[in-house]
Amino acid sequence: MAKFTEDQLISYTKPPSKTEETKLKNSESSVRDAISSNEKLKKKSTETFGQGSYANKTNVRLNSDIDINVCYTGGFFYTLPKEKTKEELGLTNPATYTYTEFKDDVEQALVDKFGRSDVKRNDKCITIVASSTRIETDVVPTWEYRRFKNNGSYTTGTKFRTDKSKWIENFPKQHIANGIDKNSKTSRRFKRLTRLHRKLRYKMIDDGENVSDNITSFLLECLVWNTPNRIMNDYDTWEKRLKESINYIYQNTKEQVDCKEWGEVSELFYLFHSERKWSYSDVNNYMQELWNYLEY
Incomplete structure (x- = not known):
């Protein structure tokens, strides 16, 4: 006899309860508010959106967490095909705002919103600890990333550097x-x-x-x-x-x-x-x- 009944398996396929879903939505809304309220970041071009299991609606009951991507779109990182140079594609303007500055600014915006004791900086993300109205939230500051093709077109994703200096590229919207x-x-x-x-x-x-x-x-x-x-x-x-x-x-x-x-x-x-x-x-x-x- 199998370990689990069909009814048990059906229950495991279901998404989080309405109460859990409310906490997830509260977390995303709070991060958006923190970014839009920050005096420095409100002058920057950014996009805040959910990613990971929450955004993909594949999170499971009692193990739900939320990942929020805060992406700087005022500049971008890129990868070129071997046959092309950055000059050929007109990618010669140096950035005046760095990724490290952006991550620091996002951290400060979250501290201003939630308080220093509720915000923890980690290698890959900045974590907002759980409360009675929200679950633990990992905020990932990223920059826009473009993977160029030979014809000059590109696929847009995100890229960030961990505090241990490892670069990571992702394509959350395509996912x-x-x-x-x-x-x-x-x-x-x-x-x-x-x-x-x-x-x-x-x-x-x-x-x-x-x-x-x-x-x-x-x-x-x-x-x-x-x-x-x-x-x-x-x-x-x-x-x-x-x-x-x-x-x-x-x-x-x-x-x-x-x-x-x-x-x-x-x-x-x-x-x-x-x-x-x-x-x-x-x-x-x-x-x-x-x-x-x-x-x-």
Whole structure:
């Protein structure tokens, strides 16, 4: 007999409750207000938007968190194709406002809004601690980032530098758009299956299973993204969809050749590129552990 009933699996696919959702919305609204109220930042060109599991609506009950991107759009970082120079594309004007200054300004805006004791600066983000009306919120100050093509067109994302001087590029809006599209093509089952996988990971940890730190919530969403739509569309129960998704991911992560083309949800990075902390073998081992945990 399987470890969880169909009714239990259905409950794990559901989004946060209305109370939790209200806290999430309050957090996003408060950050927007902090940025727009700051005398220095209100004179800058910025955009504040949600990203991560909250914005993608794949967060799970009791484990909801919120990530807010505060992006400076008055300048941009860029990557050029090998065949082009910055002069050819007219990218010669030096910036007079640095990323470090921007992150410092965002931190000060949050301190002005929430108080020094409720704002913690971390390597990658600035965290607003939880309260009775909001959940813990990670604010990521970024700059606009442009990945140029040979013809001079570009794809827009975001880029930031950690306090340990590591540069990170992301494409959060493409991630959101692609998730919405796949969710539509699977009768809203893509995000539900993602929540189910995430919830089961938390259940395994709570039950004392030795789950690798390399198996992140982001990774699980990407793995479901790479699962064919037919697995979400062709079966009538969540147990069957879950089993088939585990089996598909397991079978296709035995050898690197079978998953080397898998992408992140944005489809702008390979899922198993060298800078990621996880590997296809980590995923393969985890799927076997998950299968055993579910007593299939």
